[in-house]
Amino acid sequence: xxxxxxxxxxxxxxxxxxxxxxxxxxxxxxxxxxxxxxxxxxxxxxxxxxxxxxxxxxxxxxxxxxxxxxxxxxxxxxxxxxxxxxxxxxxxxxxxxxxxxxxxxxxxxxxxxxxxxxxxxxxxxxxxxxxxxxxxxxxxxxxxxxxxxxxxxxxxxxxxxxxxxxxxxxxxxxxxxxxxxxxxxxxxxxxxxxxxxxxxxxxxxxxxxxxxxxxxxxxxxxxxxxxxxxxxxxxxxxxxxxxxxxxxxxxxxxxxxxxxxxxxxxxxxxxxxxxxxxxxxxxxxxxxxxxxxxxxxxxxxxxxxxxxxxxxxxxxxxxxxxxxxxxxxxxxxxxxxxxxxxxxxxxxxxxxxxxxxxxxxxxxxxxxxxxxxxxxxxxxxxxxxxxxxxxxxxxxxxxxxxxxxxxxxxxxxxxxx
Numbered sequence: 001x002x003x004x005x006x007x008x009x010x011x012x013x014x015x016x017x018x019x020x021x022x023x024x025x026x027x028x029x030x031x032x033x034x035x036x037x038x039x040x041x042x043x044x045x046x047x048x049x050x051x052x053x054x055x056x057x058x059x060x061x062x063x064x065x066x067x068x069x070x071x072x073x074x075x076x077x078x079x080x081x082x083x084x085x086x087x088x089x090x091x092x093x094x095x096x097x098x099x100x101x102x103x104x105x106x107x108x109x110x111x112x113x114x115x116x117x118x119x120x121x122x123x124x125x126x127x128x129x130x131x132x133x134x135x136x137x138x139x140x141x142x143x144x145x146x147x148x149x150x151x152x153x154x155x156x157x158x159x160x161x162x163x164x165x166x167x168x169x170x171x172x173x174x175x176x177x178x179x180x181x182x183x184x185x186x187x188x189x190x191x192x193x194x195x196x197x198x199x200x201x202x203x204x205x206x207x208x209x210x211x212x213x214x215x216x217x218x219x220x221x222x223x224x225x226x227x228x229x230x231x232x233x234x235x236x237x238x239x240x241x242x243x244x245x246x247x248x249x250x251x252x253x254x255x256x257x258x259x260x261x262x263x264x265x266x267x268x269x270x271x272x273x274x275x276x277x278x279x280x281x282x283x284x285x286x287x288x289x290x291x292x293x294x295x296x297x298x299x300x301x302x303x304x305x306x307x308x309x310x311x312x313x314x315x316x317x318x319x320x321x322x323x324x325x326x327x328x329x330x331x332x333x334x335x336x337x338x339x340x341x342x343x344x345x346x347x348x349x350x351x352x353x354x355x356x357x358x359x360x361x362x363x364x365x366x367x368x369x370x371x372x373x374x375x376x377x378x379x380x381x382x383x384x385x386x387x388x389x390x391x392x393x394x395x396x397x398x399x400x401x402x403x404x405x406x407x408x409x410x411x412x413x414x415x416x417x
Contacts, residue, residue, distance in 0.1 A: 001026065001410055006374050008412035010401035011382045016371035018195040018364065023408075024316040031295050031407050032058025032313070035159045037145065037152040037166075039297025039310055040064055042324065044149060044182050046072065050093045050109060055322075056312040057153055057296075062142065063087050063098070064151060067109040074142040074153045075111030079103075086139070090187075113138040147171070148178040150308075166293070169233035173240060173291040176282065177299050177306070181329040185340060188347040190321040194360035196296075196313040197404070199321065202356055203292045203309075204396035206230060206241035207379060212359060213352040217257065218268055219276055220245070221302065221345070222288055225252045229389040236385050236399025236417070237294035243391065245278055245287035245303070274341055275351075278303040292396075294403060304335075305342035317364055323347060377401075385416055 001023070006012040017023055032038060040055045041064060052065040054077055061077035063086070079086050079100040086100045086107055097114065098107045106115030113134045121127025145152045145162035152162055163171060192199065202208065210217055210224040217223055228243030270276065278287050281304065289301040296311040306327060312320040323346065327339045346353045367373070380393025385402060388395060398416075405411045 001408070003405070003410045003412075005405075005412035005415070007382065008414050009382050009385070009416040010398040010405070010412070011377045012374040013377060013401060014372070014374050015367040018197060019316055019368050019371060021316055024195075024313070026408060028058045028060070028313070030409070031404070033060065033155045034407060035154065035156045036295050036407070037154045037159060037162055037293075038295060039150065039293055039308070040074065040144075040153050041151050041310075042149055042182065042184070042308070042326070043072065043146055043151060044326070045091065045184055045324075048093065050095050051091075052087060052094055052098075052109070053091045054087050054089065055310070056320075057142075057155070058313055059315070061085055062153065063111065064144070064153070065094070065098075065109045065111070071110070072144055072146065072151070073110040074144040074151075076139045076142070078139055079105055080113055080137045080139055081105050081116075107139070111139050111141055148174050149182065150174050150178060166238070167233045167235075169231070169240075170238045170291070170293060173238075173289075173299070176284070176289070177301070182326045183329045183331070183336075185325045185327055185336065185343070187325070188321075188323045190323070190348040190353070190357060191314075191318065192321065192357045192360055193318055194357075194364040195316055196311050196319040197400075198360045198363055199311055199319060199356075200292070200295070200400055201397045202360060203290065203298050204230075204239045204241070204400055205394050206290075206391040206396075207393060208359075209352075210391070211260070212355050215345070215351040219270065220248075220250075221276065223248060223257075224392055228288070228391050229387070230391060230393060230396050231387045232385070232396055232399050235403060236396070237403040238292060239396040239399065240289065240291040241391060241396070242286050242290070243288040244285055274338075275344060276303070277338065277342075279335075279338070294400065300346065302345050303342050304339050305345055306339065307343065307346060317368075383416065 038057045041053050045053050046066045049066055055062050062074055063077045064074050066072050077086050081103055084100050084102040086098050104117045108114050119128050143154045147162050209222045225248040226243045227247035231240045287303050292298045298309045300307050307323050307325045310322045325343050327336050345351050377394050380395045385399045402417050
């Protein structure tokens with residue numbers, strides 16, 4: 001595959017990359033089933049022996065399970081017999097083993113094939129061949145890494161260590177959030193009719209939030225006039241958008257937004273301000289912090305709402321956002337309640353998340369019949385991909401595409417990294 005990049009700094013992306021089925025299949029092989037470490041969940045979700053969670057890496061179903069020896073394992077959630085999904089529940093506890101409903105083939109908590117009904121046949125007839133190797137027929141085991149309670153999985157035997165993959169940049173961000181034991185508060189799922197890369201872009205494009213999300217702008221949760229910026233790791237595969245509450249004034253905001261169509265900061269007032277309450281809890285003072293981890297993970301802090309989102313591709317024109325809302329074990333009941341109230345900002349029916357899904361679907365619909373055209377990714381400038389102490393930029397999005405192109409083997413000639 002060769003891509004005719006119009007610019008070598010990834011500031012213009014061909015629309016067909018969001019629609020082409022063959023490109024999507026290559027992404028599944030070279031990225032999701034390639035050398036990348038994909039986010040799959042938290043250790044806190046499976047604390048006891050027999051606990052499990054089903055998840056996805058790209059479009060491959062997997063199981064993450066704690067075995068009898070206390071270790072956590074990951075394996076493909078596909079019966080070796082006829083390919084049925086083994087574990088159908090999203091989570092739970094399997095005190096014995098996992099059993100496929102189709103022909104009752106049985107698998108251990110760590111994914112080994114351990115039982116086949118009628119393996120020796122009946123009355124001397126039928127059954128499996130005598131040389132059938134149960135161990136060799138077990139579902140594919142995956143490499144799992146636990147970094148400070150955050151679980152990552154890779155298919156590849158050649159992947160770098162999770163510490164090297166995250167780098168000092170990524171490691172420090174996970175440590176920021178996981179500085180004490182967490183507790184899971186709940187889950188949301190949202191299907192979006194768009195390409196998964198559009199959401200990866202959305203998470204790295206911080207300046208849209210101060211325009212698309214009227215709630216954010218009106219009530220000062222996230223404005224372009226606030227102090228903040230974007231940071232990336234050295235290879236620009238991981239990213240962090242951040243901001244500080246109350247770092248601007250209403251006068252600053254009104255002046256910046258006065259000539260932007262459709263934005264009126266004085267149009268609405270909340271009758272109940274609990275949703276906007278912010279209790280400082282991190283030493284850095286950020287009220288908004290959103291680190292992304294290539295290819296599929298993001299941790300999100302919006303005021304006191306804490307969550308992790310996983311991108312689950314479902315084809316070139318569909319993906320699921322699976323969100324895990326969490327707090328900390330030592331949170332008071334009042335604080336847990338406050339986090340859940342704050343969580344109304346996000347999720348499928350959140351005050352802001354619905355708009356992201358709508359915008360992505362509009363892009364997907366309007367570009368599918370003009371595949372030779374390109375978008376414009378120049379906000380923040382062209383050329384070098386670098387950290388900036390402001391958020392009116394799409395530079396981290398270009399960083400995403402730079403690393404995507406490397407993994408796919410389609411880097412622009414003399415491409416910017």
